[in-house]
Amino acid sequence: MVAMKMQIYGKAADACGGECFDVKNPATGELLEQVPRGTEDDVSLAIEAADLAFEGWASTSPQQRGMIFYRAAGLVRQRKEELAVLLTQEQGKPLAEARSEIEGFAHVLEYYCGLASSLRGDFVPVPGNGYAFTVKKPLGICAAIIPWNMPALIMGWKIAPALISGNTFVLKPASNTPLTNLTLASILNEAGLPAGILNVVTGPGETAGESLVRNPNVRKISFTGESRTGKRVAELAASGMKRVTLELGGSDPMLVCDDANLESAVAGAIRGRFYNCGQACTAVKRLYVFESIAEEFIRKLEAGVKNLKVGNGLDKTTNIGPLNNRHQLEYIKGLVAEIEEKDGGRIITGGKVPEFKGSDKGYFFEPTLVSDVPGDSRLLKEEVFGPLLPIVTVKDMDEAIEEANRSIYGLGASIWTKDLDRVRIGCEQLNAGIIWVNQHLKVAPEVPFGGVKESGFGRENGPDILSEYLDTRTIMLKT
Numbered sequence: 001m002v003a004m005k006m007q008i009y010g011k012a013a014d015a016c017g018g019e020c021f022d023v024k025n026p027a028t029g030e031l032l033e034q035v036p037r038g039t040e041d042d043v044s045l046a047i048e049a050a051d052l053a054f055e056g057w058a059s060t061s062p063q064q065r066g067m068i069f070y071r072a073a074g075l076v077r078q079r080k081e082e083l084a085v086l087l088t089q090e091q092g093k094p095l096a097e098a099r100s101e102i103e104g105f106a107h108v109l110e111y112y113c114g115l116a117s118s119l120r121g122d123f124v125p126v127p128g129n130g131y132a133f134t135v136k137k138p139l140g141i142c143a144a145i146i147p148w149n150m151p152a153l154i155m156g157w158k159i160a161p162a163l164i165s166g167n168t169f170v171l172k173p174a175s176n177t178p179l180t181n182l183t184l185a186s187i188l189n190e191a192g193l194p195a196g197i198l199n200v201v202t203g204p205g206e207t208a209g210e211s212l213v214r215n216p217n218v219r220k221i222s223f224t225g226e227s228r229t230g231k232r233v234a235e236l237a238a239s240g241m242k243r244v245t246l247e248l249g250g251s252d253p254m255l256v257c258d259d260a261n262l263e264s265a266v267a268g269a270i271r272g273r274f275y276n277c278g279q280a281c282t283a284v285k286r287l288y289v290f291e292s293i294a295e296e297f298i299r300k301l302e303a304g305v306k307n308l309k310v311g312n313g314l315d316k317t318t319n320i321g322p323l324n325n326r327h328q329l330e331y332i333k334g335l336v337a338e339i340e341e342k343d344g345g346r347i348i349t350g351g352k353v354p355e356f357k358g359s360d361k362g363y364f365f366e367p368t369l370v371s372d373v374p375g376d377s378r379l380l381k382e383e384v385f386g387p388l389l390p391i392v393t394v395k396d397m398d399e400a401i402e403e404a405n406r407s408i409y410g411l412g413a414s415i416w417t418k419d420l421d422r423v424r425i426g427c428e429q430l431n432a433g434i435i436w437v438n439q440h441l442k443v444a445p446e447v448p449f450g451g452v453k454e455s456g457f458g459r460e461n462g463p464d465i466l467s468e469y470l471d472t473r474t475i476m477l478k479t
């Protein structure tokens with residue numbers, strides 16, 4: 001298999017010296033492409049390209065930048081099907097989910113195109129002075145390291161606010177899913193983004209990723225991934241006095257009260273947990289249901305889960321694709337073994353690798369419901385990235401909130417009820433960055449996204465995000 005022609009943008013494109021790594025389809029094990037194994041030198045070249053391009057880009061008007069986004073969004077929508085297939089092939093998710101992620105990327109570009117005209121400073125009256133102004137300046141070179149679970153959407157969240165604010169950028173995709181990111185970057189170029197403004201370096205996190213964070217010319221790093229990796233990124237960034245945004249793990253609780261609409265709570269739990277084969281930072285990872293309705297809720301949930309079809313994401317009838325990689329599959333298998341052998345939990349449905357033609361070639365696992373899990377189980381404590389849902393019964397709202405807040409994470413949480421008092425109490429007392437009421441998982445570039453505690457700090461999206469990518473210069477003028 002020949003490596004794709006256009007892998008790395010800017011000067012680093014010529015510099016890989018032929019050393020590549022494989023990108024494989026997690027549903028079939030087939031080789032999809034080979035991409036350059038970027039080194040520290042490639043990262044330096046990409047940063048040099050971003051540096052050379054910075055002045056020109058910073059001096060274009062935000063509206064001009066926005067128009068490039070607008071054109072790129074149109075091209076992405078035109079090529080949605082091709083991009084969705086590519087995303088499914090490298091990531092594993094069902095085609096319908098891939099389509100909606102590609103649309104999500106286009107929508108992010110459109111949102112930031114709209115925000116372009118809101119970039120402005122202030123006039124500030126100061127006693128005893130002539131005039132005081134604040135002017136917003138781009139930071140310079142910004143960078144992001146992104147994961148494999150939602151590569152297109154997360155790429156949009158990282159690059160769009162930085163570029164619209166006049167910064168140049170270096171992106172390091174996850175090594176399992178660089179292909180959609182590379183294609184989206186080439187579409188931005190096609191839409192008019194000049195060379196050197198968005199650079200992509202493919203390569204291992206420990207080398208390419210770390211050298212990006214270490215490089216003194218990078219002024220801001222935005223990272224999404226595991227909390228442990230995020231801490232390493234924060235450590236390295238601190239010594240270079242860089243700005244950092246960390247979107248890390250989550251273990252979102254879903255609270256189902258006794259007055260909830262059971263049908264919609266069941267549908268919400270299925271989508272919330274099994275979307276993207278359970279590999280979303282804001283997936284429902286712990287479900288707390290009031291004991292008075294637990295039996296009926298679990299019966300309905302079990303029936304719904306048994307209807308889900310596991311398979312290759314390209315197959316139209318598939319509801320759940322494979323896990324993205326062997327590490328994830330082994331992790332999930334290990335947890336299930338522990339539930340059975342050590343925790344004393346009960347597997348309601350699922351719990352094994354499914355059997356269908358070709359299932360041994362991919363990283364498939366059945367959607368699994370577990371009850372009777374002890375409070376100290378890893379299933380309730382860790383960020384479980386996979387199709388495993390522990391269900392815990394609670395007597396009331398107080399107990400549900402206490403259990404929900406026990407986690408080291410605090411990304412999202414949802415409350416399912418018709419009672420406004422419970423909504424108010426939940427919104428006040430749940431310790432999370434995002435709280436959904438009678439839904440879970442919905443995200444949008446219009447609103448801030450991010451967590452508390454070990455889920456990280458800083459927010460993505462929403463109108464305030466631009467200040468994360470701008471410096472404020474104060475000008476005191478006396479005439």
Ligand code: NDP
Nearest residue numbers: 146147173174175204205209210225226229248249281385
């Ligand atoms: P990582 O945090 O290791 O990977 C995320 C990104 O960081 C990838 O681009 C990776 O590169 C890069 N990276 C890895 N090590 C370093 C480093 N030392 N310095 C800089 N960048 C680095 O997550 P994994 O892919 O290993 O997944 C493991 C677990 O992380 C999952 O089971 C899940 O729990 C959690 N996770 C959470 C996500 C979230 O959105 N909250 C997203 C993905 C994972 P490379 O791909 O080359 O290793």
